Each structure stands twice: as C-alpha cells, then as structure tokens.
Amino acid sequence: MNKPAELKLATVPVWINGKAVVPQARMGEVYNPATGQVTKRVPYCDVSVIDAAVKAAAAALPEWRDASILRRARVMQKFLALLQQNQKQLAVLITEEHGKTLPDAMGSVQRGMEVVEFACGIPQLLKGEYSENVGTAVDTHTLRQPVGVCAGITPFNFPAMVPLWMFPMAIACGNTFILKPSEKVPSASIRMAELLKEAGLPDGVFNVVHGDKAAVDAILNHSGIHAVSFVGSTPIAKYIYETCAKSGKRVQALGGAKNHAVVLPDADMEFTADALIGAAYGSAGERCMAISAVVAVGSAADPLVKLLEQKAKKIVVGPGDRDGVEMGPLITGEHRDKVLGFVEKGIAEKAKLVLDGRKTGMQEGYFVGTTLFDKVTTEMEIYRNEIFGPVLVVLRADSIEEAIEIINSNPYANGTAIFTASGGAARRFENEVQVGMVGVNVPIPVPVAFYSFGGWKNSLFGDLHVHGMEGVKFYTRTKVVTTRWPHQDTPAPGLNMPTLG
Numbered sequence: 001m002n003k004p005a006e007l008k009l010a011t012v013p014v015w016i017n018g019k020a021v022v023p024q025a026r027m028g029e030v031y032n033p034a035t036g037q038v039t040k041r042v043p044y045c046d047v048s049v050i051d052a053a054v055k056a057a058a059a060a061l062p063e064w065r066d067a068s069i070l071r072r073a074r075v076m077q078k079f080l081a082l083l084q085q086n087q088k089q090l091a092v093l094i095t096e097e098h099g100k101t102l103p104d105a106m107g108s109v110q111r112g113m114e115v116v117e118f119a120c121g122i123p124q125l126l127k128g129e130y131s132e133n134v135g136t137a138v139d140t141h142t143l144r145q146p147v148g149v150c151a152g153i154t155p156f157n158f159p160a161m162v163p164l165w166m167f168p169m170a171i172a173c174g175n176t177f178i179l180k181p182s183e184k185v186p187s188a189s190i191r192m193a194e195l196l197k198e199a200g201l202p203d204g205v206f207n208v209v210h211g212d213k214a215a216v217d218a219i220l221n222h223s224g225i226h227a228v229s230f231v232g233s234t235p236i237a238k239y240i241y242e243t244c245a246k247s248g249k250r251v252q253a254l255g256g257a258k259n260h261a262v263v264l265p266d267a268d269m270e271f272t273a274d275a276l277i278g279a280a281y282g283s284a285g286e287r288c289m290a291i292s293a294v295v296a297v298g299s300a301a302d303p304l305v306k307l308l309e310q311k312a313k314k315i316v317v318g319p320g321d322r323d324g325v326e327m328g329p330l331i332t333g334e335h336r337d338k339v340l341g342f343v344e345k346g347i348a349e350k351a352k353l354v355l356d357g358r359k360t361g362m363q364e365g366y367f368v369g370t371t372l373f374d375k376v377t378t379e380m381e382i383y384r385n386e387i388f389g390p391v392l393v394v395l396r397a398d399s400i401e402e403a404i405e406i407i408n409s410n411p412y413a414n415g416t417a418i419f420t421a422s423g424g425a426a427r428r429f430e431n432e433v434q435v436g437m438v439g440v441n442v443p444i445p446v447p448v449a450f451y452s453f454g455g456w457k458n459s460l461f462g463d464l465h466v467h468g469m470e471g472v473k474f475y476t477r478t479k480v481v482t483t484r485w486p487h488q489d490t491p492a493p494g495l496n497m498p499t500l501g
Contacts, residue, residue: 012186014210015193017056019201020202023049028183031470033099033329034365042186044211050178050218053207057149057176058224060204065146065174069123072172079168080116082394083109086195090149090188092321094159097185099328099366100283101320112164114449115467117154119172125472138484144476146174147250148226151219153231153240156182156331157286163189166229166454171205172416175227178207180219180358186210186332204258218243221483227475230254230287230468234309234412234458242459243478252474253461254454256386257414260293260405262429265300267419271342271441273307275419279443281315281370284327289415289437289444290334293383294394301396305374309354309394314371317360329366330389336366339389346382346393348375357390378406386412408434414455416466417443436460 006066012030013020025043043049064072083090091105099107099224118125128142159181163244167177181189196206209215220243226432227250230240234255244251261279263272279291296304320328330336340358347353352452357369369387376383377395383393397403407416417439418429426440440447447453447468454465466475 009038009041011043012190012210014043014045014053015061015190015206015208015429016053017207018197020180020194022192025049025211028210030097030184030186030341031332032096033331034321036333036364036366037330037438038088039096040187040212043185044183045209045215045218046211047214050209051214052223053178053209053220054149054224056204057207058177059150061146061176063245064169064171064176064202064205066095066173069126069225072174073120073122075125075196075200076116076120076122076168076172078200079360080113080120082195083113083116083192085114086191087102087178089397090160090190090191093179093187093191094185095320097196098156098286098331099123099188099320100286101325101457102329104328105492110160111159111446111449112161113308115164115310116168118449118467119168125469130222131245134482135484137206137486138482140480140482143479144173144472145479146477147477148175149178150175150227150229151178151180151225152229152477153180153216153219153232154230155180156184157283157288158190158415159188162231163192163232165466165471167206167265169350169467170227170229170475171201173475176205176207176407178209178219178225179249180209180211180215180328183212185208195455205410205463214241217243220249221247221307225246226250231466232256237461238297238458249460250474250496252454252464252467254288255459255461256387257288257290257455258293258410258412259289259291259417260295260403260407260410261291261417261419262397262400262407263297263300263304264418264422266302266421266424267298267441269303269307272419273304273311275441275443277311277315278391280492281312281327281390284330284368285392286331286388290388290390290448291417291443294392294395295397296374296405297397297400297403300395301374305372305394306400308372308394312355312372312392315500316454317367318362327390330368331366336408336474340389341390342382342385342389342391343368345373346376346380346391349380349382351376351380351382351393356421362439378409400429404429404432408432411458412455413457414459415439417445436465 452468
C-alpha cells in the first residue's frame, strides 16, 4: 500500500545453521496494520532455501539427539531466562507487525513462555515405563526417542506464542526444527532464534524460513522432514494433513473455530458480560479461541444483550502502541474488507445489528470497531463462518438441551464455555458437549502449558494436540525393549516352550 519513498526498507532475514541470511528470493512486504505503511521486506523462500534449512537441521540432529537430557533442559532454562528479559522487546515487534495492543502482546508472550517452563522439565517427561519379570528372568522397558527433523507452520495472530507451543517441546525432546512463521509477522521468530543461540543451542538445531504457499509446499514435500505441526484455517489444516499423510509424515494440524458461550439465566450477568467482551473483542477477535457466538438461554437473552452493547461501546479502538487503547487493527486491508463484508451479509440476512463497527473514525490503518448482532440463526452466514474479527453474534435458545445441540451440530469444535451458577448444569454441559476444550465460567479455556491444546472435528486433523504430554508424545517415538541376561543356571527356552512365561 503506502511506502515512504525516502525510507530504505530493512529486510527480515532467514535463520539457517545459526546465522541470519538474506537469500536471493522473491520479496514480500511487511505492514504496520495501524498505519497501512510498509515497514520491512521479507524473502519468500523457494525449494533451495528450504532444502538448505533441512540439510542444516539434519546435520545437527545426531549430536543434539544424543545430547544428555540435562543439557537440553539447561538450554531451555537459559532460553526461558532470556525470553523473560526480552519479553517487552518481543511484544513491541508483535504490536508493530500484528497490531494487537502492547498488553495483549505481552500476555501472549507470557503464555508461550509457560510452554518453555514445561519443557525445562524434560528429564521427567521423557521417563519411560519399566516392568520386571514379565517372563523368566525377562524385563521390559520403554524408550522415548526423537522423531528427527520437525517443522512448524504458524499463523499471523500469535507471532511468538504459537511457535512457542511447538519448537521448545520438539527441541527438548531431541529433535531439530524448522519454523515457517506467517510472512505477515516474521520478526519475532528471528529474535527468538537469536535468543536460542545465546542460550547455547547448537547451530542448525533451530532454523527459520519465510514465505507463502511455495515455501509451505516445499516443507510438506521434503523427504528429510519427519513431522509437521500447523495452526491455521481448516481448509489449509486439511490440506497439510492430507499432503503429509501421503508421504508418511507425522502431522498435527489445528484448524479453525466457531467458539460458543452458553449463558444460562442463573449466571451472574455482569461478570458474564465482562468475560464475553474480553473473549469476543480481545486481539480484535483474531484468535482461534475467541468467543464469536453466544447462545443465550431463555430469560438470559435480553439483559445480556443490553449489557454487551453497553460494554462494547466503551472499548477504545486505535493503534496498539498507544496508552488506553483496548483494541487494535486487523492484520491487513484485505482481511478488514472481508470482515466488513460479513457485517453486510448479517444485515442482509435480517440479523439485528445492535452495534455497528463499520465506521471507526480512523483515517488510516485496518480498523473495524466492535460489532454486535442479536437474533442470529444457525442458517446465517455470520454464524456459519469463522469471521476472525471483532464481530459477536447472539443466538437464542429455549433450554440447555437446545444450546448443546446447536454447538454439537457445528462442524468446528475448538473451544466452548458455559456461564451458570448450577454445578449440575455445568457438569452436564462438560460431559455432553462435543468440543475439545471447555470452560465453566471461563470464557477462553486455553489450557495451561502442562495440559494440551487442541479441538475436535474440523478444528483438528491428526491425533495429538500441541504442548503438554500430547506434545511430548508427538515429538517422540516409543521403543519397547525386552531384555534377558541369562546365567549359566538359567535354561534357554526349548523349541516347544514359549519365550516368555
């Protein structure tokens, strides 16, 4: 869009074999979403650059795979300390390229750091199982060994947190890693690569490449990559899963969402409205765990909608680096226009537009204000699609049974929440709802780092979620060893005798 002629744009490098490199490649542009200005260039890597990263990772694998678990843990401990020291610097990079407010960016880095804290416990996490005397003088134990060269493909909305869901676990488990962050927000990943090197990680263990679909396809089709992690939209998640499965790669692909919050009449309405405002409009709605659909049950609907309108009107929209701003811009002008298109569809579909965010008063940047629809039905496009913007829709249901049915009929199943004072209703909801992550009076039920994150149905392709113990399982393979050390007085099994027993 707008590029100041007098400024020479910096280029965000790739990181291969412990060095920052600017390859000969097509160049893309990085924007500041709050101004619409181009601020940097970023290389779009081709097959040759991806291959160089894979070769560096493969060369570094034997030494790192065979390194002691304590050595790996100590690198993670140093990396954690450096992340803590540089948290604000990372947050500033995120705000400049993504647009989210600085406190929001700080919080997202914090949540990523918690995964590194979990990875510091890798000596305990990689313990196997052991059984004595499973047969005559026979013991059995298991080993958890690294998969090999792994890759992560991450979205624009959390430039530090989502990569931190992946590579600390992979590296702590003894793998090497290639990260392809979103080309819209490339700088935080390069800074984390620098911090890993400072923490003592050997060259080649962690690499960063940039690019569009050509770079993604080069990663998916490279025979030297053994596992791929992905977070993004459902169509791309499905494509990545199917492409990797054809070549026998291990894959976890987290897709889109349409997260519902059920509000029962006995809920604390003031508390609930405050929680939903943060869940719907935080980060301008650009997060896979945003609450984008409220199912108000019975008499809860009218007072809840009134409170939501009052509170949403008070949200201050503007550049994320300014004091007092509560909601920043969307990531690109194209995405802003897509969100505004959904607002127009909602109006055309006869949903009740309670709060119109189409006019923000901002003269530049990619802003959409807080938008609220009431009396939405499941047939409407504004309900059926993941809008990924500051648009909250309210559906009405007559009972908790109907509310659960609405959620279970949706093809997405990432996160959900219920607001109620009834333990019985909450227990029924958590048991019957078919969603991967459930909150009870918690609007965004993102698990802590020692549990695992991921949805069901079209929100996940693959078998294992990210971080927590499922992350350890994804980045390792289990080997079972059965052992006998015979003595002279221990008879060998005869031809007609079972080996064990």
